[in-house]
Amino acid sequence: MGNKLLKVDIQKKLKEFDLKIDFELKKGCLGILGPSGGGKSMTLKSIAGIVDPDSGVVSLTTDKETIYYDSNKKINLKPQDRKVGYLFQNYALFPNMTVEENVACGLSKDDDKSIVSDMIKRFHLEGLEKRYPRQLSGGQQQRVALARIIAYGPDVILLDEPFSAMDTVLREKLRIELINLLDNFEGLSILVTHDRDEAFQFCDELLVLDKGEIIAKGTTHEIFENPRNVQVAKLTGLKNISKIEMIDDYHLKALDWDVEFEVAKKISPNITHIGIRAHDFHPSRKDDVNVVGTLNASKLERPFEWEITLANGIWWKVDKQIYEHEFDIPNYLKVDPKNIVLLEEN
Amino acid sequence: MMDWTPIGISMKTASLSILITFFLGLIVAWIIVKIKNDTIKIVLDGIFTLPIVLPPTVVGFFLLYIFGVRGPIGRFLIEYFSVKIAFSWSATVIAAVVMSFPLMYRSARGAYEQVDSNLLDAGRTLGMSEWKIFWKILFANALPGIISGGILAYARGLGEFGATAMLAGNIAGETRTLPMAVYSEVAAGNMMDASNYVIFIVIIAFIAIFIMDYVTIRKEKQWK
Numbered sequence: 357m358g359n360k361l362l363k364v365d366i367q368k369k370l371k372e373f374d375l376k377i378d379f380e381l382k383k384g385c386l387g388i389l390g391p392s393g394g395g396k397s398m399t400l401k402s403i404a405g406i407v408d409p410d411s412g413v414v415s416l417t418t419d420k421e422t423i424y425y426d427s428n429k430k431i432n433l434k435p436q437d438r439k440v441g442y443l444f445q446n447y448a449l450f451p452n453m454t455v456e457e458n459v460a461c462g463l464s465k466d467d468d469k470s471i472v473s474d475m476i477k478r479f480h481l482e483g484l485e486k487r488y489p490r491q492l493s494g495g496q497q498q499r500v501a502l503a504r505i506i507a508y509g510p511d512v513i514l515l516d517e518p519f520s521a522m523d524t525v526l527r528e529k530l531r532i533e534l535i536n537l538l539d540n541f542e543g544l545s546i547l548v549t550h551d552r553d554e555a556f557q558f559c560d561e562l563l564v565l566d567k568g569e570i571i572a573k574g575t576t577h578e579i580f581e582n583p584r585n586v587q588v589a590k591l592t593g594l595k596n597i598s599k600i601e602m603i604d605d606y607h608l609k610a611l612d613w614d615v616e617f618e619v620a621k622k623i624s625p626n627i628t629h630i631g632i633r634a635h636d637f638h639p640s641r642k643d644d645v646n647v648v649g650t651l652n653a654s655k656l657e658r659p660f661e662w663e664i665t666l667a668n669g670i671w672w673k674v675d676k677q678i679y680e681h682e683f684d685i686p687n688y689l690k691v692d693p694k695n696i697v698l699l700e701e702n
Numbered sequence: 703m704m705d706w707t708p709i710g711i712s713m714k715t716a717s718l719s720i721l722i723t724f725f726l727g728l729i730v731a732w733i734i735v736k737i738k739n740d741t742i743k744i745v746l747d748g749i750f751t752l753p754i755v756l757p758p759t760v761v762g763f764f765l766l767y768i769f770g771v772r773g774p775i776g777r778f779l780i781e782y783f784s785v786k787i788a789f790s791w792s793a794t795v796i797a798a799v800v801m802s803f804p805l806m807y808r809s810a811r812g813a814y815e816q817v818d819s820n821l822l823d824a825g826r827t828l829g830m831s832e833w834k835i836f837w838k839i840l841f842a843n844a845l846p847g848i849i850s851g852g853i854l855a856y857a858r859g860l861g862e863f864g865a866t867a868m869l870a871g872n873i874a875g876e877t878r879t880l881p882m883a884v885y886s887e888v889a890a891g892n893m894m895d896a897s898n899y900v901i902f903i904v905i906i907a908f909i910a911i912f913i914m915d916y917v918t919i920r921k922e923k924q925w926k
Contacts, residue, residue, distance in 0.1 A: 404827050406826060436829045440827060441828075444824060450824075451843060
């Protein structure tokens with residue numbers, strides 16, 4: 357089997373911004389996280405070959421390097437000649453064909469027909485072979501779509517926001533199935549999503565894409581724990597973000613909340629904002645480090661957490677049990693200097 | 703004595719012309735749908751739609767200009783194949799094809815554009831050839847629209863009058879199709895004979911509409 361390497365370096369002029377992406381994928385699943393319309397789907401489509409970039413290079417190395425696209429050498433392989441599978445958001449199952457016929461679509465003339473029955477077994481589709489897509493449940497449809505792709509034997513699988521159009525219950529169930537599939541898949545995969553939980557769950561490495569540009573690149577844990585950039589912080593779920601004014605190397609004032617904070621890392625000149633995760637506040641005494649008053653705060657009960665909004669706009673979340681309905685907001689909250697994330701704006 | 707030849711002529715003409723128009727329309731619509739340049743697309747679309755927008759006699763005028771004895775194609779065919787188009791039966795087919803083509807083309811194109819383009823792209827990423835994608839995905843899923851288009855085109859070809867009169871003339875027993883037979887009989891005052899032809903045409907029309915609606919509704923139910 358050996359090592360695979362996918363190299364992507366493409367540029368494309370889009371309506372609202374210019375797409376400029378540059379990355380390499382050696383193993384596992386890469387996530388591309390970003391707000392809707394940020395160029396994520398366009399990137400996948402360029403790798404698959406169903407859309408052409410304006411310039412750049414896309415290549416896949418298995419035992420040797422195969423150039424899929426090179427604008428300088430005028431190479432542009434058709435999607436049919438690339439070993440890239442694509443899972444569309446709506447699965448794109450062919451409505452006029454049965455499950456069996458759909459799965460068989462990925463086979464070429466020389467392929468062993470028994471691959472179809474292998475796939476049927478592997479994806480638990482026994483009994484459904486002669487059904488049509490409209491007669492299948494959402495979960496069954498996803499399994500057929502994946503079986504069809506795996507039957508084709510791709511080296512790379514691209515997943516375009518696979519759970520976006522789904523209700524929560526189905527989403528949870530299908531996520532687990534997809535994770536199992538990807539764990540057993542020997543090739544490379546790229547998952548595109550605007551949902552940070554999905555990115556966190558599926559992907560070892562992450563690209564954060566906004567307005568066509570990569571604003572963060574690294575392991576998922578690294579990016580979530582240390583976002584470094586305001587936009588990335590927002591996408592990883594950091595809700596409390598404020599502009600700051602530096603007081604000295606370890607002290608600053610959060611301008612949006614009118615509160616002074618002490619931080620653990622030295623504040624460098626490019627720092628323009630701070631972020632504090634809603635779970636990182638704790639009840640405290642009046643005289644402590646990084647104290648915030650809670651006068652005129654409002655609270656909202658959620659099934660498993662309390663959501664408190666302070667008068668200055670800060671969000672605080674506290675876990676709770678489903679049967680707890682009373683909560684006294686403490687007069688003061690504090691946050692550990694280590695939990696104040698220093699951010700810069702790009 | 704009733705002249706039955708118009709029925710035979712119309713049936714032969716309509717059958718051959720729908721065969722040509724059907725496949726021509728399918729293929730041309732597929733080519734146009736794949737064109738990426740918007741300007742070229744619009745221009746070509748205009749050319750292919752023109753025959754149904756122009757008055758049939760005007761189209762007939764152009765056909766005569768091209769296929770007539772002194773026209774570029776007409777002259778070529780006479781010189782090299784000893785085949786004369788104008789005022790012969792083949793002219794009825796040409797007139798019917800040209801006049802019914804826009805209907806087939808537009809119906810096919812509309813039907814193609816209704817098919818989710820993700821389906822076509824999915825086929826491509828699964829290694830399916832463009833031909834396989836055309837027949838097994840595009841054509842198969844556009845079928846209701848294609849069939850209605852085909853039936854409309856057939857009816858249009860069957861009912862062609864203006865362009866046929868210009869290029870094929872109204873030669874009894876050779877190029878007098880049913881619509882022209884109706885005209886001739888009424889002009890000669892034979893309302894009875896005319897009405898026989900009319901009844902035949904009306905029956906064919908009803909059958910065509912029935913088949914079209916039946917197939918369309920059944921296919922749409924099957925795949926919704």
